[in-house]
Amino acid sequence: MKEEVILHQWAISPFCGKVRRILDDKNIAYRVKNYNGALVAKAASLSSAGKLPVLDINGKRIADSRQIATYLEKEFDSTPLVPKNSQQQAVMNIYQDWADESLYWYCFYFRLNYDNAWEQVATYFSEGRPSYEKLIVRHFGRVQYKRNLMAQGIGRYSKSQVEERFLFLLDQLNETLHEKHWLVGDRKTLADIAVASQLHEIKRTSHLVSRMSEFKEVERWLVSNEEKSFPHC
Ligand SMILES: N[C@@H](CCC(=O)N[C@@H](CS)C(=O)NCC(=O)O)C(=O)O
Incomplete structure (x- = not known):
């Protein structure tokens, strides 16, 4: 069975919004997990930087919107978001x-x-x-x-x-x-x-x-x- 893609996020974080847009543009189905209120402490434990977004995909956990963007660009290249030039x-x-x-x-x-x-x-x-x-x-x-x-x-x-x-x-x-x-x-x-x-x-x-x-x-x-x-x- 194919593993679910999970975006650990805050709905109003611009970096999480950035990752949602990339996932949508690349037609990748995903689920979100929110870390509202006191769950903020749990969010901090998901990566060494302690920030969100964090994405679980293909058995990997990737933190930072830029790292996530780089990974998705490499793995899902049918809708490119990085110019060739x-x-x-x-x-x-x-x-x-x-x-x-x-x-x-x-x-x-x-x-x-x-x-x-x-x-x-x-x-x-x-x-x-x-x-x-x-x-x-x-x-x-x-x-x-x-x-x-x-x-x-x-x-x-x-x-x-x-x-x-x-x-x-x-x-x-x-x-x-x-x-x-x-x-x-x-x-x-x-x-x-x-x-x-x-x-x-x-x-x-x-x-x-x-x-x-x-x-x-x-x-x-x-x-x-x-x-x-x-x-x-
Ligand atoms: N460079 C990171 C920045 C992420 C970031 O700053 N996220 C904020 C939410 S908008 C955060 O996690 N803040 C919690 C904190 O700084 O402890 C990225 O691009 O993902």
Whole structure:
């Protein structure tokens, strides 16, 4: 019997959203396992980095969205998400790194520093768990992650500075997408998936959602990068 593919995830993690999109694009059937509320401690034990996503596939356990993407590209190559051309590949890798290492922190910032957004995160993050766990997430989760944001650096800037910088970057992305369907070459690549996964999560919880919709090229392109399905278990 063929083994089930299992994605260990948080529904609102942009990196988990990125892996879901890759699995969907490659038509790989999978089940999700969520680590909401107090299960966060269990999530940390799944890999040496202690982060999600983690994917169980073909008897292997793979951690990190980039490692997962590399594995899936090699094993399921009928829908390629990496261009053959090496220059395009390089641009794709730079976009992916920008999404994972820079845009991600904007998503984090907009969730942690705005009460309304954090309330939504606490709700998503404690779905299916006893209600007292939501209180823990709401308070201690916020304190802990704010420390990460300060250590990374972006947490030391004011809301107006971070919003202005983010909207500037969206404007630049908008320019980049002018008369183009995809960020790199003429088909969807990991660059689109990585960047769109971050932006979709920012839109999910951020007060900036209506400002973001002013960037028409980005909006159009985001529609092409929606998740095909949103599986729950
Ligand atoms: N480089 C990793 C980053 C994954 C990551 O940062 N995941 C977050 C969730 S969005 C996480 O696990 N955070 C928990 C922690 O840092 O302890 C990847 O691409 O998968």
